[in-house]
Amino acid sequence: MSFPPRVSPALRRQAPKLAQITEDVLFGDIWQRPQLSPRERSLATVAALVAQGRLEQLSFHLQLARDNGLTREELVELITHLAFYSGWPTAASALNRLDEE
Secondary structure, three states: OOOOOOOOHHHHHHOHHHHHHHHHHHHOOHHHOOOOOHHHHHHHHHHHHHHHOOHHHHHHHHHHHHHOOOOHHHHHHHHHHHHHHHOHHHHHHHHHHHHHO
């Protein structure tokens, strides 16, 4: 995956402005800020998505986390840790997504 990531053609077709904001603001600005590394941003993003059960976006961000240097073992540990805070079902669902990668 190249960085910054490009949005899907479907999102670009459905909501061109959202696609532009995603690329220009989210990945072109926020993810580029030096206060957190891409690895740290991936940890925070994956944790938020797991805790909220946002599985549709999780697959993309699990791959981005791997591209940003997180290992599978670190992601498993993160998800295990989150099971105590976000619940077993969210952790189990996240682990299923991780196994799909």
